[in-house]
Amino acid sequence: MPQNMYIQELDLHKGVVIRIKGDILPDASVFKINLGKNQHLLAFHYNARFNYYGQLNTVICNDLTETNWGTEQKGDNFPYVRGTTIEITITFDENGFRVRTNEDYTFTFPNRLQLEKLQFMSFQGDLNVRKVEFQ
Numbered sequence: 314m315p316q317n318m319y320i321q322e323l324d325l326h327k328g329v330v331i332r333i334k335g336d337i338l339p340d341a342s343v344f345k346i347n348l349g350k351n352q353h354l355l356a357f358h359y360n361a362r363f364n365y366y367g368q369l370n371t372v373i374c375n376d377l378t379e380t381n382w383g384t385e386q387k388g389d390n391f392p393y394v395r396g397t398t399i400e401i402t403i404t405f406d407e408n409g410f411r412v413r414t415n416e417d418y419t420f421t422f423p424n425r426l427q428l429e430k431l432q433f434m435s436f437q438g439d440l441n442v443r444k445v446e447f448q
Contacts (some may be wrong), residue, residue: 318436319352321435325431325447331403333436334444341439348403348410349426351433353379356426357403357410361393365438374410374422383425392418405431 337344349355355377362368364390372388385413392414393399404411409423436442 315437316441318442320434320445321432323432323434325405327406327429329431330448331405331434332336332444332446333401333403333442334374334398334439334448335401335436335442336398337393337395337437338441341393341395344438344440345436346403347433347435347437348405348431349377349433350428350431351401352435353377354426354428355358355433356424356428356431357405357408357422359403359412359422361391363393363395372420374420376425378426388420390418418420 329416341363343360343362345361346359347355348357358375358377360373360375362371362373370391372391374386374388376383399414402413409421412418412420412422
């Protein structure tokens with residue numbers, strides 16, 4: 314069953330490393346990780362699509378200001394497998410966001426909104442989040 318989890322009132326500044334451990338559901342179609350000021354101002358929208366709106370095994374990243382999405386950026390490969398446990402590391406720094414998954418996949422996305430800190434994080438879809446750490 315897809316889950317939605319929201320974490321608010323964070324105070325995460327540039328240099329923070331976010332480690333997420335979770336289980337991808339066996340019948341997963343999509344999972345999303347969002348970081349920003351709130352749910353209407355997202356500096357980082359990470360969208361892993363197994364089979365979602367006709368897109369197969371694709372990672373899409375974007376930003377959101379109110380109801381306006383920016384220009385999508387697609388990943389070069391798709392590191393996720395349904396029914397497995399994963400660890401995703403997101404580093405927020407001067408250049409934006411750097412995602413690493415299980416040490417063999419990296420993806421970078423710029424901080425187009427120029428946020429200095431992150432106050433909001435959410436998880437949506439077919440990822441059972443078991444642990445979130447901030448370093």
